[in-house]
Every structure is written in C-alpha cells, then in structure tokens.
Amino acid sequence: MGTAVQTLDLPGGAQASAQLLPALQGLLRDAGLTWSDLDAIAFGSGPGAFTGLRTACSVTQGLALGADCPVIVLDTLMAVAEDARQQAPQGCVPGDVVWVLQDARMEELYVGAFTWDGTDWQVAQAAQLWPLTEPVARWGQDARATAGLHLCGNALQAYPDRFASLWPLGATVLGEATAAPRAGALAALAQRAWARGDTVDVALALPRYVRDKVAQTTAERRAIAQAPRHIDRLMTEADIPAVLAMEQAACVHPVHAWTDDNYRSSLRSGYWMRVRCEADSGRIVAVCVAMDGVDEIHLLNIAVAREHQGQGIARALLGLLYARCRDRQASLLWLEVRPSNERACALYIREGFVEVGRRKGYYPAPDGREDALVMRRNIDLGGATRAVD
Ligand SMILES: CC(C)(COP(=O)(O)OP(=O)(O)OC[C@H]1O[C@@H](n2cnc3c(N)ncnc32)[C@H](O)[C@@H]1OP(=O)(O)O)[C@@H](O)C(=O)NCCC(=O)NCCS
Numbered sequence: 001m002g003t004a005v006q007t008l009d010l011p012g013g014a015q016a017s018a019q020l021l022p023a024l025q026g027l028l029r030d031a032g033l034t035w036s037d038l039d040a041i042a043f044g045s046g047p048g049a050f051t052g053l054r055t056a057c058s059v060t061q062g063l064a065l066g067a068d069c070p071v072i073v074l075d076t077l078m079a080v081a082e083d084a085r086q087q088a089p090q091g092c093v094p095g096d097v098v099w100v101l102q103d104a105r106m107e108e109l110y111v112g113a114f115t116w117d118g119t120d121w122q123v124a125q126a127a128q129l130w131p132l133t134e135p136v137a138r139w140g141q142d143a144r145a146t147a148g149l150h151l152c153g154n155a156l157q158a159y160p161d162r163f164a165s166l167w168p169l170g171a172t173v174l175g176e177a178t179a180a181p182r183a184g185a186l187a188a189l190a191q192r193a194w195a196r197g198d199t200v201d202v203a204l205a206l207p208r209y210v211r212d213k214v215a216q217t218t219a220e221r222r223a224i225a226q227a228p229r230h231i232d233r234l235m236t237e238a239d240i241p242a243v244l245a246m247e248q249a250a251c252v253h254p255v256h257a258w259t260d261d262n263y264r265s266s267l268r269s270g271y272w273m274r275v276r277c278e279a280d281s282g283r284i285v286a287v288c289v290a291m292d293g294v295d296e297i298h299l300l301n302i303a304v305a306r307e308h309q310g311q312g313i314a315r316a317l318l319g320l321l322y323a324r325c326r327d328r329q330a331s332l333l334w335l336e337v338r339p340s341n342e343r344a345c346a347l348y349i350r351e352g353f354v355e356v357g358r359r360k361g362y363y364p365a366p367d368g369r370e371d372a373l374v375m376r377r378n379i380d381l382g383g384a385t386r387a388v389d
Pocket of ligand 1: 308313
C-alpha cells in the first residue's frame with residue numbers, strides 16, 4: 001500500500017450497490033492500477049444500516065476472492081471517530097476518549113467509544129445499542145461526568161434537541177457529522193491496520209451486527225408502529241405530584257408508596273432517578289430510584305402504573321440499572337422488599353436476586369410495622385453487554 005491516498009465518496013442509499021463496482025473500477029483506473037495490484041481490500045463492517053453492511057461485505061468478499069487478496073475489517077464507529085478527528089485534528093489530543101453516537105433508527109443509537117493515543121485509536125467501549133434517551137440519562141445529570149466529553153456521529157445532527165442538555169454541562173462535538181464516515185477516514189484506518197498486519201481471510205469478512213434482529217416482518221413493523229412508545233428521562237421536582245399519584249394507585253396499600261419527602265430528599269441527594277413516560281402524552285408510567293455506592297448500587301424504589309403492569313416495564317428498568325452497575329463497575333445490586341409484596345418478590349426472584357437477610361420492623365405497615373427482605377444480585381462485569389445506562 002503506497003502513501004498516496006485517492007478517495008471517492010458516493011452518496012450511498014438504495015442505488016449504492018449498482019454504482020459501487022463501476023465507481024471502484026474508475027478509481028483504480030484514475031490511480032493507474034488494476035485489480036491484481038491490490039494488496040488488501042478494506043470495508044466498514046458496521047454497525048450500521050443492514051442493507052449497506054451486506055452490500056459492503058458481499059462486494060468486498062467477491063472482489064477479494066477475485067483479486068486473491070486478504071480483507072481488512074474496519075469498525076464503522078471507529079471510522080466515524082477518525083472522520084471527526086480528521087475534520088478537527090486540534091480538537092483531539094492523545095488520551096482523549098471520543099464517543100460515537102450513530103443514528104440506529106427506531107429511537108436507538110449505535111454507540112462506541114475510542115481513545116486516541118496520538119497515532120491510532122484504541123477501543124474504549126465496543127459497539128452497543130442504546131436507547132436514544134441514554135446519553136442524556138447517563139451524562140446529563142452530572143457535569144463531572146460530562147465536562148470534557150467529546151461526542152461525534154450523525155445522531156447529534158439527526159436529533160439535536162435530544163442532546164441539547166449536554167452542551168451546557170461541558171460536552172463538545174468533535175468535527176461535523178456526516179451520514180456515514182468518509183472514505184478518507186476508512187483509508188486512514190485501513191493503512192494503520194495494514195501496517196499492523198491486521199488482515200483476515202476473505203471468509204472472515206463479516207458484517208458486525210449489534211441489533212439482535214435487524215430485519216422485521218411487515219407485521220412486526222406494524223405492531224411496533226402501533227405499540228405505545230415510551231421515553232425514559234431524569235425525574236425532576238416538577239414530576240413529584242404525578243409520580244406520587246401514579247405510585248399510590250400502583251401499590252397494594254398507599255402506605256407502601258414513597259412520600260413527597262422521600263422524593264425530594266432523593267433529588268437533593270443526587271440519586272439516580274428516572275421516569276418512563278408515554279411518548280405521545282408525556283404521562284409518567286413508571287419510576288425507578290437508585291443510590292450509587294462504592295462498588296455497589298442500591299435500588300431504592302421502583303413502581304409501575306397499575307394499568308401498565310405486567311408489560312415488562314419493571315424488568316426493562318432493572319435492565320437499565322444492571323447496565324449502570326456494569327458501567328460503574330458495581331458488582332452488587334441491593335434492595336429491600338416487603339415479604340408481603342408478592343409481585344415485587346416474584347419480579348426480583350425472576351431477575352436473579354437472592355435473599356441475604358431480613359430487617360425486623362423496617363417498613364411502616366397499615367397495622368404497625370413490617371419486616372424487609374434484603375436481596376442482592378451479582379452483576380457480571382465481564383464480557384460484552386448491551387449497556388443501556
Ligand atoms: C412490582 C412492580 C414494580 C412490577 O412491575 P411490572 O412492570 O408489572 O413488572 P414486569 O411486567 O416487568 O414483570 C416482571 C416480573 O414480575 C412478576 N410479576 C409482574 N406482575 C405480576 C403479577 N401480577 N403477579 C405475579 N408476578 C408478577 C413476574 O415475575 C414477571 O415476570 P414475567 O412477566 O416473565 O412473568 C409493579 O407491580 C409495581 O409497581 N408495584 C407497586 C410498587 C411496588 O411494589 N414496587 C416494589 C417496591 S420493592
């Protein structure tokens with residue numbers, strides 16, 4: 001691979017597969033090369049749009065087989081980071097971590113984080129699928145976590161309102177978003193990979209899928225379109241009356257519900273407090289409160305509006321909490337629950353919590369006091385996770 005870089009950017013989209021081969025042919029011709037001169041073929045393996053990934057992968061496979069050369073499999077999110085850095089080289093110094101947020105449609109994001117070491121990128125967090133609300137939920141409440149955060153990717157442009165609260169806290173945008181990383185970024189990554197000898201046999205050139213199931217049937221798409229959509233966001237003081245009303249009605253007995261004081265003091269303490277709302281009406285349908293400790297997190301409260309119970313909302317919120325545990329390297333999640341609260345006990349046991357103790361007379365009850373079961377769940381901090389918080 002020489003040092004002269006010649007690139008061509010095509011618009012992509014539905015016509016891309018028809019244009020790709022003639023365009024590559026033209027690029028080679030302009031460079032005075034033929035297919036047999038190629039040392040390797042590099043492609044962006046994703047995550048990204050399903051059809052685009054398949055086109056890139058299958059064209060690469062076909063050409064590499066024909067040219068009898070190895071393949072360089074590039075991380076598309078890393079290419080987005082590289083693209084942003086190329087546009088704003090002064091905005092990124094060695095040691096900086098750049099978070100890439102790419103629009104994954106369906107209110108979701110492809111997210112990865114990369115550390116710039118001065119000559120190349122190191123993966124700080126491999127590609128994951130996040131809800132669109134996740135960056136603000138994760139970074140939008142603590143300027144210490146947000147200051148100095150470098151963000152890039154097309155989601156910032158696609159959903160500017162959804163990230164607006166991060167900028168006053170000190171997050172910055174690196175480069176200018178494009179729909180996909182430009183060829184120059186892919187070429188730079190490919191050159192570095194080639195220098196490291198990072199090539200694979202053509203049979204191993206595969207798309208990188210992050211979504212478990214990418215293609216949906218028409219019926220599934222219709223069902224999703226009709227399903228009530230929810231938005232998760234941070235709870236604020238203004239939410240307290242609605243949350244109190246929702247929880248009072250959700251609980252077996254009103255004395256089980258949290259009080260105005262409980263919510264206010266939790267907000268003052270800076271606990272992790274999230275509400276899940278109906279996307280169209282904004283109505284709050286669930287609340288979840290947790291307290292960070294050292295190496296552990298304590299679930300303080302979770303409640304789901306009565307008419308929304310049994311739809312997996314509590315489990316989904318717990319899923320966010322597990323991801324937060326992993327993110328904060330907290331290997332234990334603790335909670336207390338009334339033994340009489342059969343639903344909650346069933347939920348926690350189902351979720352893998354185990355009983356580790358009992359606090360006598362811990363809770364107020366309609367007829368005096370009630371014990372609390374202390375439950376704990378181990379959080380596996382290793383391996384790939386679908387972290388959403
Ligand atoms: C406990 C509570 C949070 C569960 O919320 P939810 O959104 O209905 O729960 P999910 O739909 O996610 O259900 C998860 C699991 O909970 C259990 N569960 C839910 N509803 C149940 C019911 N009616 N009966 C028995 N178990 C039930 C099941 O194990 C269920 O798993 P499954 O659907 O695979 O069978 C909800 O009932 C609630 O808000 N209760 C009032 C407040 C409260 O008691 N909070 C707990 C404080 S410790």
